[in-house]
Amino acid sequence: MEVDASRLVFADPFGMALLAATFHKVREQNGFVRVHHLNAKLSGYLQRMDVFEGVELVGCAPMQGQRHDRADALMEVTRLEQQSDIGNAAYRLTTALVGQMPVMNRDEQPDEMSGYTESDRLAEPIQYALNELLENALTHARRAGYINACVWLSSQYYPSNGLIRVGVVDNGCGFLATLRGHTALHQETHLAAILAALQPRVSCNRDLGLRSDSVNQGVGLTTTRRIAERAGGRLYIASGDAIHSDSASSHLANGAYWQGVAIALECKRQKLPEVRFRDLLPPVEPQLAVRLRFQ
Ligand SMILES: Nc1ncnc2c1ncn2[C@@H]1O[C@H](COP(=O)(O)OP(=O)(O)OP(=O)(O)O)[C@@H](O)[C@H]1O
Ligand SMILES: [Mg+2]
Incomplete structure (x- = not known):
């Protein structure tokens, strides 16, 4: 798979996850992926986000310097x-x-009752x-x-x-x-x-x-x-x-x-x-009454 990335200007986490899943699929079928013409800024960013596992970057800037903890x-x-x-x-x-x-507040004490x-x-x-x-x-x-x-x-x-x-x-x-x-x-x-x-x-x-x-x-x-x-x-x-x-x-x-x-x-x-996500859960459906018979 040859990818022309010359028109790529922005990638969000959704796009990155889709790209990584697609590349994985190609590699799984013994294919290879080559990405061309990725601009330097995106190249550094996408490499930093681990999108290119097993992917060959052609003519793209390598990731510079050390990886910052973000x-x-x-x-x-x-x-x-x-x-x-x-x-x-x-x-x-x-x-x-x-x-x-x-x-x-990282030093906050937990609420006594709820923890x-x-x-x-x-x-x-x-x-x-x-x-x-x-x-x-x-x-x-x-x-x-x-x-x-x-x-x-x-x-x-x-x-x-x-x-x-x-x-x-x-x-x-x-x-x-x-x-x-x-x-x-x-x-x-x-x-x-x-x-x-x-x-x-x-x-x-x-x-x-x-x-x-x-x-x-x-x-x-x-x-x-x-x-x-x-x-x-x-x-x-x-x-x-x-x-x-x-x-x-x-x-x-x-x-x-x-x-x-x-x-x-x-x-x-x-x-x-x-x-308050508990308020957003759909209400519990009423259960059918179970009749108990002592015979
Ligand atoms: N990733 C997925 N792939 C395939 N089908 C899915 C996926 N996610 C959800 N579904 C389908 O949508 C239905 C509804 O999902 P939802 O998470 O609301 O309920 P659930 O997982 O069945 O139950 P609960 O989340 O309450 O344990 C699922 O039962 C399944 O049929
Ligand atoms: Mg579910």
């Missing part, structure tokens, strides 16, 4: 393969994006959202024969507009494959599947009876979207040939297609203290 503002593109890595990655990313906020500090409460919504997205990517995405699917994660804080941007991209089966046959899916299209997945209490695992010991309630994606919105941002969700955000749905441009699910989350960092 753990307070970004997380390099990271690939996860195992569910056991999720907690650690979500924690690392959250600390990078939220842990350095000026309002944080939580104010910083825990700030970190909580983002950590919840990441856990949910990563968990989905390493469970649902592996259905329908995609057992080796994995997920790429990257993020950055942009001080100029106060935005946190996170990209979570998997190379699994996509929404449509998991929700086929679900009553909430009104059309067999990728867009309809994205919209169905966003509805509260829609889950392939809960309603389609794929597992008898169902652990999924179908609230992760709904709540993650609400968290982003409450924090002044949104989710962009792409799968198959479709992309959806709160303001619009469309087909991907130029006939593009993503095999898997690719999600961009953006929100205002300063608004995170206003988010």
Whole structure:
């Protein structure tokens, strides 16, 4: 794969995670990737973000000097393969994006009753959202024969507009494959599947009876979207040939297609203290009364 990057001027974590996942796919099929004409500024930045693992850069400036620790503002593109890595990655990313906020008091004593500090409460919504997205990517995405699917994660804080941007991209089966046959899916299209997945209490695992010991309630994606919105941002969700955000749905441009699910989350960092994510969880559905009969 020969990539002409001469017109590339900006890459956000979503784009970087997509690029890294694409390069991985080419290499997996014993292909090679060569990137040409990348400008010096982007070349240094994208190398710093670990986008170019195993990729040959032709005529691009090498990364200069030593790598600065930017753990307070970004997380390099990271690939996860195992569910056991999720907690650690979500924690690392959250600390990078939220842990350095000026309002944080690092010596704060935890509340006696709850054991939580104010910083825990700030970190909580983002950590919840990441856990949910990563968990989905390493469970649902592996259905329908995609057992080796994995997920790429990257993020950055942009001080100029106060935005946190996170990209979570998997190379699994996509929404449509998991929700086929679900009553909430009104059309067999990728867009309809994205919209169905966003509805509260829609889950392939809960309603389609794929597992008898169902652990999924179908609230992760709904709540993650609400968290982003409450924090002044949104989710962009792409799968198959479709992309959806709160303001619009469309087909991907130029006939593009993503095999898997690719999600961009953006929100205002300063608004995170206003988010109480437990208030955003869909209400628990009433359980059918169980009749006990003593006979
Ligand atoms: N990365 C993914 N790849 C494929 N399908 C997905 C992916 N993420 C979500 N889905 C589909 O969307 C549905 C809704 O996702 P959501 O996270 O809201 O609920 P859940 O994971 O089933 O339950 P919960 O999050 O409450 O444990 C999933 O059940 C699955 O069918
Ligand atoms: Mg989920």
